[in-house]
Amino acid sequence: GIQVEQSPPDLILQEGANSTLRCNFSDSVNNLQWFHQNPWGQLINLFYIPSGTKQNGRLSATTVATERYSLLYISSSQTTDSGVYFCAVDLTTDSWGKFQFGAGTQVVVTP
């Protein structure tokens, strides 16, 4: 099956710092999504981004499908950005199907 690798596995940031999270995948994908899991376990959609670049406030994401990677940028980090960030990819071409998740990047933002 497809391999999804996220790096770094852990990241400690001082409030206000910028960071980049990376997701590499081993095969062509039809769908890619970034999630943030907050300390209470809730998984929040950040971006649906099979290709191209999107921005939402201090977060932005870029997927280069031909090179099989996606990047998530966090700018001016805040303590509320703490949690685990997951990249998930889906190979199916018909209806939305079975996502394969990466192992996540644990982010801790310190005041």
Add this chain to the structure above:
Amino acid sequence: SQTIHQWPATLVQPVGSPLSLECTVEGTSNPNLYWYRQAAGRGLQLLFYSVGIGQISSEVPQNLSASRPQDRQFILSSKKLLLSDSGFYLCAWSGEAPGYTFGSGTRLTVV
């Protein structure tokens, strides 16, 4: 707007007891529904998915089963829990718009 409800939020069950976790979606029809498990650590594993009433696909052999008795209801069950069934169980749905949306999860501890 669409919402997904999952309950209970936490559950402590003895080994050998039955299990029933429920997930319901509002504001949409004929969603694809998914059960994921997140064990200690970070990885999310797809357990079951359903594209319609009574249609269940299992991703991994295990002690659990799933049912979809109504269009927007997805149930995860076990007849006899094992210690290894402990974890964080997440229900998700997808529909016409791209992307997954997750419920708030059930933290199950088998003792």
